[in-house]
Amino acid sequence: xxxxxxxxxxxxxxxxxxxxxxxxxxxxxxxxxxxxxxxxxxxxxxxxxxxxxxxxxxxxxxxxxxxxxxxxxxxxxxxxxxxxxxxxxxxxxxxxxxxxxxxxxxxxxxxxxxxxxxxxxxxxxxxxxxxxxxxxxxxxxxxxxxxxxxxxxxxxxxxxxxxxxxxxxxxxxxxxxxxxxxxxxxxxxxxxxxxxxxxxxxxxxxxxxxxxxxxxxxxxxxxxxxxxxxxxxxxxxxxxxxxxxxxxxxxxxxxxxxxxxxxxxxxxxxxxxxxxxxxxxxxxxxxxxxxxxxxxxxxxxxxxxxxxxxxxxxxxxxxxxxxxxxxxxxxxxxxxxxxxxxxxxxxxxxxxxxxxxxxxxxxxxxxxxxxxxxxxxxxxxxxxxxxxxxxxxxxxxxxxxxxxxxxxxxxxxxxxxxxxxxxxxxxxxxxxxx
Numbered sequence: 001x002x003x004x005x006x007x008x009x010x011x012x013x014x015x016x017x018x019x020x021x022x023x024x025x026x027x028x029x030x031x032x033x034x035x036x037x038x039x040x041x042x043x044x045x046x047x048x049x050x051x052x053x054x055x056x057x058x059x060x061x062x063x064x065x066x067x068x069x070x071x072x073x074x075x076x077x078x079x080x081x082x083x084x085x086x087x088x089x090x091x092x093x094x095x096x097x098x099x100x101x102x103x104x105x106x107x108x109x110x111x112x113x114x115x116x117x118x119x120x121x122x123x124x125x126x127x128x129x130x131x132x133x134x135x136x137x138x139x140x141x142x143x144x145x146x147x148x149x150x151x152x153x154x155x156x157x158x159x160x161x162x163x164x165x166x167x168x169x170x171x172x173x174x175x176x177x178x179x180x181x182x183x184x185x186x187x188x189x190x191x192x193x194x195x196x197x198x199x200x201x202x203x204x205x206x207x208x209x210x211x212x213x214x215x216x217x218x219x220x221x222x223x224x225x226x227x228x229x230x231x232x233x234x235x236x237x238x239x240x241x242x243x244x245x246x247x248x249x250x251x252x253x254x255x256x257x258x259x260x261x262x263x264x265x266x267x268x269x270x271x272x273x274x275x276x277x278x279x280x281x282x283x284x285x286x287x288x289x290x291x292x293x294x295x296x297x298x299x300x301x302x303x304x305x306x307x308x309x310x311x312x313x314x315x316x317x318x319x320x321x322x323x324x325x326x327x328x329x330x331x332x333x334x335x336x337x338x339x340x341x342x343x344x345x346x347x348x349x350x351x352x353x354x355x356x357x358x359x360x361x362x363x364x365x366x367x368x369x370x371x372x373x374x375x376x377x378x379x380x381x382x383x384x385x386x387x388x389x390x391x392x393x394x395x396x397x398x399x400x401x402x403x404x405x406x407x408x409x410x411x412x413x414x415x416x417x418x419x420x421x422x423x424x425x426x427x428x429x430x431x432x433x434x
Contacts (some may be wrong), residue, residue: 011424014162020155023088023115023126026081027151028108032072038074044082046070047089047108052098060124060175062086070107080107086123087116090130092149097137099130113154125167125423128174129159132420160424170422173300173429181415188404188411195404196274199397204348206386207341208376219233219374222352226376235373239331239342241366242297244324249289254290260298261322262286268307271314275398277343280303280319281380296323302339304331306346308365315346341383343374344390371407 209227266283
């Protein structure tokens with residue numbers, strides 16, 4: 001038999017056919033966001049990646065509702081299409097390969113393609129095929145900042161095509177097996193979240209001195225009491241506040257031959273890790289010329305960075321000299337404040353950042369609010385003791401989390417291998433016809 005690229009060295013025991021031969025290929029579109037009437041009084045489900053994130057595990061249950069909806073007017077006045085029940089929708093940009101089958105007619109964005117099965121294809125089996133094609137999607141993705149699979153590559157994708165009753169038997173069997181694996185994966189991921197939440201709560205108690213003996217009323221907005229030996233001070237008294245900037249994108253010379261690390265929103269993902277203090281590398285760099293011809297500033301190693309837009313409240317410490325974009329602020333600590341202690345104070349202020357942020361789509365904490373931020377300030381020696389305790393606890397919790405994440409990775413790989421082997425006929429599935 002002919003082998004599709006994603007099957008690897010082994011051929012499928014069944015015919016391998018272009019998916020477009022047995023399924024109708026469709027696309028999506030976003031109605032004009034400037035037309036409120038396209039997004040008001042809406043009853044047409046409109047699939048986005050967020051809806052697939054909301055599905056439990058990788059089970060085969062259909063998507064029945066969506067977070068966003070468009071109006072029939074918006075559908076009629078755009079290139080959006082209402083796809084029929086049992087269509088399999090696949091993201092071809094951003095979270096490439098995320099897929100679902102729909103349980104009622106739905107539209108989708110231009111970031112998705114849609115395969116509507118013909119009479120020879122079971123939609124659950126088609127969804128399994130899409131999940132088995134992860135390595136193929138990774139191979140076909142193009143782009144540096146925004147990955148995309150282009151339509152000619154989509155049109156060239158192939159799938160094994162066993163008899164319809166075999167497809168259904170495979171789907172029935174794998175629905176049970178993947179649900180079992182998903183439950184185990186979800187349990188371990190919940191354990192990771194609980195460990196991270198427990199660690200964050202413990203850090204909050206440390207940097208606010210909850211267990212430190214006699215207490216006094218606090219002047220902080222985000223905690224009521226602090227130890228009597230501590231002070232409550234405006235952060236600007238203990239550290240110098242700085243800002244960032246983006247050199248002009250219209251000057252290529254600011255973005256070529258670059259050697260200046262530049263923290264941008266692309267680096268927020270790494271800053272989410274509660275067990276990492278220091279950022280030593282960045283996704284983007286700017287040139288010395290870009291630095292000299294903009295308001296960007298080269299901050300020294302040890303400077304504390306906080307995201308004030310988009311992912312508000314995520315913080316890190318610069319591992320070496322870096323610049324930052326305007327989405328961040330920096331604090332250069334004075335002699336009475338340890339950067340590591342400040343980092344964990346900023347992370348403990350999660351609810352405070354949420355209360356200060358303004359906006360719905362593009363949230364921001366404005367500079368006057370940042371100037372007014374107050375922190376608990378213990379004596380320097382006590383800050384050192386707090387940081388040492390946090391590091392010890394962080395390392396022990398990190399080891400537990402790392403072990404659980406390794407187990408999750410193995411389970412995910414096992415699930416992927418089972419799906420691929422089943423849809424290609426590499427393993428026998430009970431009750432499946434040859």
